[in-house]
Amino acid sequence: MSSDEEEAPRRHSIGAKRNPDTAEAIRAAALDILIEEGHAGFSIEKVARRARAGKPTIYRWWPSKAALLLDVYHRQKRDVEYPVTDDLESDLALFLTSLLRYWRDGPAGDIFRSIVAEAQSDPAAREALQDYIAERGKQVAGIISAPRNGPGLAPDFPPRIIAELVQSYAWMKLLIHSLDEPQENAGLAVRAILRGAMTVK
Amino acid sequence: MSSDEEEAPRRHSIGAKRNPDTAEAIRAAALDILIEEGHAGFSIEKVARRARAGKPTIYRWWPSKAALLLDVYHRQKRDVEYPVTDDLESDLALFLTSLLRYWRDGPAGDIFRSIVAEAQSDPAAREALQDYIAERGKQVAGIISAPRNGPGLAPDFPPRIIAELVQSYAWMKLLIHSLDEPQENAGLAVRAILRGAMTVK
DNA sequence: ATTTAACGAAACGTACCGTTTTGATAGGAG
DNA sequence: CTCCTATCAAAACGGTACGTTTCGTTAAAT
Numbered sequence: 513m514s515s516d517e518e519e520a521p522r523r524h525s526i527g528a529k530r531n532p533d534t535a536e537a538i539r540a541a542a543l544d545i546l547i548e549e550g551h552a553g554f555s556i557e558k559v560a561r562r563a564r565a566g567k568p569t570i571y572r573w574w575p576s577k578a579a580l581l582l583d584v585y586h587r588q589k590r591d592v593e594y595p596v597t598d599d600l601e602s603d604l605a606l607f608l609t610s611l612l613r614y615w616r617d618g619p620a621g622d623i624f625r626s627i628v629a630e631a632q633s634d635p636a637a638r639e640a641l642q643d644y645i646a647e648r649g650k651q652v653a654g655i656i657s658a659p660r661n662g663p664g665l666a667p668d669f670p671p672r673i674i675a676e677l678v679q680s681y682a683w684m685k686l687l688i689h690s691l692d693e694p695q696e697n698a699g700l701a702v703r704a705i706l707r708g709a710m711t712v713k
Numbered sequence: 714m715s716s717d718e719e720e721a722p723r724r725h726s727i728g729a730k731r732n733p734d735t736a737e738a739i740r741a742a743a744l745d746i747l748i749e750e751g752h753a754g755f756s757i758e759k760v761a762r763r764a765r766a767g768k769p770t771i772y773r774w775w776p777s778k779a780a781l782l783l784d785v786y787h788r789q790k791r792d793v794e795y796p797v798t799d800d801l802e803s804d805l806a807l808f809l810t811s812l813l814r815y816w817r818d819g820p821a822g823d824i825f826r827s828i829v830a831e832a833q834s835d836p837a838a839r840e841a842l843q844d845y846i847a848e849r850g851k852q853v854a855g856i857i858s859a860p861r862n863g864p865g866l867a868p869d870f871p872p873r874i875i876a877e878l879v880q881s882y883a884w885m886k887l888l889i890h891s892l893d894e895p896q897e898n899a900g901l902a903v904r905a906i907l908r909g910a911m912t913v914k
Numbered sequence: 915a916t917t918t919a920a921c922g923a924a925a926c927g928t929a930c931c932g933t934t935t936t937g938a939t940a941g942g943a944g
Numbered sequence: 945c946t947c948c949t950a951t952c953a954a955a956a957c958g959g960t961a962c963g964t965t966t967c968g969t970t971a972a973a974t
Contacts, residue, residue, distance in 0.1 A: 525952035527940030534952075552834040557930055566953045571932070600911065628888060629833035632826050633753040642889050669910045673901045677882055684881035687829060688843050700874045708909030709870045710801065726921035728971030735921075758961055767922045772963070917974070926965070934957070943948080 519544075522564060530573070537563040538570055539584050546584075547619050551626040556580075578630040578637030582644075585623040590614070594655055598662040603655050604678060605702040609695050611682050616691035625686060649675040677705050720745075723765060731774070738764040739771055740785050747782075748820050752827040757781075779831040779838030783845075786824040791815070795856055799863040804856050805879060806903040810896050812883050817892035826887060850876040878906050 519541070523534055541563035546554050556577060560567045574580040593610040595603045615621030631637040652675035656665055665671060681701050685691050703709075720742070724735055742764035747755050757778060761768045775781040794811040796804045816822030832838040853876035857866055866872060882902050886892050904910075 523952075525939045525941095525950080527942085527952095528948085528950035529941060530950090531952070550834070555930055556932085560953095564953075566955090567931095568933075568954095569952060572951080625833050629830045632830035632888070633751070638890060642891070645885075645889060663912050665910055666912050669905070670901065673898060674905060674910050676885065677878060677902055677905060680881040680885035681878055683888070684846075684877065684884050687833070687884070688846060689839060690843070697874060700871065701878055704870070704875060704878060704907075704909075705905050706909055706911045708905075708907055709866055709875050710907045711864050711867050724921075726919080726970045726972095728921095729917090729919040729973060730971090731920070756961055757963085761922095765922075767924090768962095769923095769964075770921060773920080915974100917972105919970100919972085921970075922968095924965105924967085927963100929960100929962075931958100931960075934955100936955085937953095939950100939952075941948105941950085944946090 578634045581627050588620045596658040598660050601706050605699045608698045743785050779835045782828050789821045797859040799861050802907050806900045809899045
């Protein structure tokens, strides 16, 4: 149980401009701590220690925990598919399962979980999260509204609602740590959303 | 800015058994603080001060913040409808809109938000939350699977998936503070889930 | 009458918050 | 080349909350 836990390159000011190494060390430390200790063990103080950075340096560039987490999340390589084929249902199912896998297999899920939690305390984080989900919602709506030869969305149906349904399903699975359910469930959810779960009349 | 902010009945031990007044004062203080200051301002220390209770008393009966919050949430009068008529779609829409209204108009939404946030740090809270959602899921599945004269769920379709879709939609609206959207959206979501959003083939 | 358990109050050591101060560093403007 | 300026790490600040321990009290339980 050392005090810095791995990495610790001594750095210092490089003059009257931001040191990119410091910024990167802070982001890396934040990510590592989140992975190793989870949201409960995450603090700016620990990030500073591990990155060998001063706390003021962190607060100088990231006004809050949420800002740092959002930055780290956005810089993660996003391995999520947004396919557009002639089969809307399988496109949406593929999006959903790839999102769930992306959250499950890498650190992205842990980060996003923390952001959602933080957004319940920090109004600025909440706004950022609202904007983010709206943004992603548009992308999903892009899948949904793309021109297809096969059957598409009913013309009067707002694609945003469908996007929200898919997204919120993924959110809940993330937040209650049920990302490792069988893939069939996600497929069934998408099937319900697009083709309905009721008996045909 | 007084130190106790309203209520503060002096209490003491009533012998070798739990004092129900103390328990109630603690729950009331917790609720008030959550309403007035939100999740960010909520702490066991504040609850103790406001309830004129000792911190050990709180920890004696509620092992964590999450336990206290869950207790308070469960004791809220639950004004949510679980209707069963011959029209499954309107039943589910009524459930969903009444849940959203319940969260929006009273303190229940604030409490539940805090619980979800807390569950991202506290494993015990997470388990409790998993159990809770499973429990509620069964109730919703009860609506869905109830015998009806009208058309019901496709026989091969697991009701749990439908329940989860409806619940997760409500969760997201809660967590990003979008409970005051027009009711039509909830209706559209339910329509999609039950009858599909695609053009009929 | 004695044991037992809960209670409020105070204090403990630890951790983190967000901010301030200090002194070293080196780019940028004139 | 010289100052100005912004960044940096480090240390310390007062404040808050954590979860626990210690103490003196109250009164039910036995």
